[in-house]
Amino acid sequence: MTLLNDQLPVIADVTADERAQRLAEAGATWRDRIARDAANAELTYRVTGRGIGSVGTEIRSGKHRFLVDEPAALAGDDAAASPVEYALGSLISCQVVVFRLYAQALGLTIDDIEITAEGDIDVRKLFGIDESGRAGFHDVRVRVDITGPNTAEEYDSLRAVVEEHCPVLDLFANRVPVTGSLA
Structure with a gap:
């Protein structure tokens, strides 16, 4: 059992045209909101x-x-x-979103996308055996397989754009201030 209701929710597949329309509308809506008030760009x-x-x-x-x-x-x-599997899943799912978003913006076509992420953790810090290493991933590898009519070079350029704009990849790649409290 992975979900509380014993079933995965169904996400209806959409056509390429429907996906393109939804992506274009979302982009236009956010551009308009932010143009009206820059504070609209901040989400919690x-x-x-x-x-x-x-x-x-x-x-x-x-x-x-x-x-x-x-x-x-x-x-x-x-x-x-596990939490670290969800972290890798978060990275993958964010990458799918950003790949589709920027493919649409750049006029590229993605027929199918599959991403695999692997991360290496040394559990010595987790269990208090050795405090010198990291508690989290010390290496993460992401493999993106895209099929579509564009060239390998175009998809590689798209990958570079995605790496600059993916919020969850940014979490993995950069230190984020975290504050904690005990209630």
């Missing part, structure tokens, strides 16, 4: 988590709920993907 996301099971978490984000857990070897119940 809020997500809440509640500990369940051994080390699991029920995450709530708006109307959405999902589980996060760890495999048994890391004290979990293996009921869902």
Whole structure:
């Protein structure tokens, strides 16, 4: 069981024309909003988590709920993907969005896109065995497979644009100030 309701929600497939229209409309809407008031560009996301099971978490984000857990070897119940797997999934899903957004903006066509992300973690810091290393990923590799009518060079240029504009890749690549408090 990975989702609380035992089923993945269905996302209807759309045609290339429908996708292009939705992307163009979203871009135009945001440009207009920001042109009216630059403060409209600032968004705040809020997500809440509640500990369940051994080390699991029920995450709530708006109307959405999902589980996060760890495999048994890391004290979990293996009921869902782990936090670091979700982090890689977040990177992949953000990349898909930004690839589609900028392909549309640049007049490129993506017939199909599949992304694989792998990340390496040394668990010694996690378990307090060695404090000298990082607790998180020390290496992440992203492979993007795109099919479509454009040239490999055009898709490679698109990849460079995506790497400059992907919010989650920015989280991975740059230090972000984080403040914490105990209530």
